[in-house]
Amino acid sequence: MMEIDGSYGEGGGQILRTAVALSLITNQPVTVTRIRARRPNPGLRAQHVTAIRTLQSISNAEVDGLSVGSPQVSFHPGVIKGGSYTFDVGTAGSITLVFQTLLLASLAASQPLQLHVKGGTDVKWSPSWDYFANVFLPLVSHIGVKAEVNLKRRGFYPAGGGEAFIPIHPVKECLPFQVEEFQTYRMVEGNVAISKLPDHVSRRIKHVVVKFFLPHSM
Template identity: 40%
Template sequence: MIGGGGDGTVWTDVDGSLLEGGGQILRNSAAYSVIFNRPVRVFNIRAKRKNPGLAAQHLASLQLVADVCGASDGFEGGYVGSCQIGLRPSKLEGGSFEADPGTAGSISLMIQASLPTLLFAGGETHLTLQGGTDVSFSPSVNYLAEALFPRLRQMGASVDMQVVKRGLFPKGGGKVKLQVQPLKEPLRPIELNGAFEGIDASSGRLRGGPSALTEVSVRVFGAGNSDVVAEAESAKHSAIERCGEKLQRGEWVLGEGVGDWGSVKLSGQVDRLIPGQSVQKGVTGTGVDITVKRADGSVYHSCIPTDRKERVGDTVLKAADALDECLGGSNGRCPTGTGGYATVDEHLQDQLILPMALANGRSRMLSGPPTLHTQTAIHIASLFTSAKFTIRAIGAEAEYQDLSCRGLHVIECDGIGFSTSSENPGGIAASATSSASGVS
């Protein structure tokens, strides 16, 4: 095993095959390791995947994290296919860093791996990242800009992103620049209650909300010749039509104060990506991004690049239907609907777990059922911190006549209030070995 030479290092060992069993375990474990300056070993990396071990994108993410904390010499097992890694963090400084997996590996996931650490760096940090900006099995950079970054700023983070060039599968070639300022105080807790006011003790019904749905925006990119751009234009119109149908039929809950679906702002645009300029030369493809907003500030985002083996129309349907759980009620097609009360979508749900664990106080969000990614993020948080998570299935507890919300959950976290001056950071003894654990 890595680090087994009896040099006195006290490791936190993490089983990479548990729960979600993918790259998220690596990213979160490495982030906590660097933030708390605690050596970590991850074994059984991506054991449940078709191709286990580190892929180029995971390796680039980990190498980036090692670079920003001065641990390049303390990063073991860093090669494609490795099923075990060890990371001995050093001093976390600011500066300028670059990462490029040489593939269409997700830039968004590289940002998710490194951003938590950069918030606690010794100075301002600039990243230049290359790879894929809009690729399958990861959020797009639009998701970061529209959904994740605004919530992190609400918690006190200062992060700015510039998309220089888009990167699509299979060539990648995208380029993104990120600027992060270090925190001067602990992250603030975040309250994402929307208009929800609790459950009435006498009637058992939900009180307040859901908040008014105000805006649906569709953004489609097309990279390639005029035929591809025409395909993107068609996808834009199809997506707007599909979203309009969901509003008109009541599949997406309009919320309080919205008398008619026609009062919701529906808009769309096509971004033409010119090969050799705004995207890698020789790349063709399309993708659909849908962003939905409510009056309380809730943002929901769905992004799906088109698989060239399927029709663009099918991609449109997938992108719109992916939002049914957080925007709609429970029904035969979507039994886990939240009645429109959810304040986060399924992706933001798990991405907020780490900052909530570090925040100074109690955070809360309304969501659909905890995803496997969310359960994994909570498990990793329990290995490194004393943050306490509570999950309550309030939709199942409530009796609601007009609209079913059986999938509605409240996820709460009492964070540790971490800062770089914290004593006993995390509140957990350094020696730990992972095992699947639950929450109250």
């Protein structure tokens, strides 16, 4: 079994998420130790548990050490099966980080997946929903990943309460992808999302953003 030190480099949750997804793709068991060891709240957080539990459910994988706060996880991959699945991260755990893990693992899927995840859509230390939908997904589409997103409700810290659906289609072939040139854009679009706040808050945010971009002729 491969063993990976989860405290290597930045030592964040990305090591864990990538390790278990690649374990599923390559059919090679993996143990991740010292998970987030140097973080103020080391070990597994809710979104990590949900991401791994989701992979476990869609593939009948065997997992040891899967609980919030656990410093070590062993993952014995199974075979991904299609179907519809619903998971709740709990409170404001990141939905987008869960989806990131699943999209990587879906490269090994032979049948479509329908995923419904509840949690936080726009929370600290994770990609916002708009980044995930408008930047990340178009980028990975170049390697063959086919997924649509349906945001039902946003969820913010600390209550969460967000919901999103994502159908994932099997990838027939994983394509190479290389960025060779960058385009220059003169227009920026954005969304201001608020929850249980008066409308003037969103107007103030919009005013500050527009004021920032005006000197750049955008």
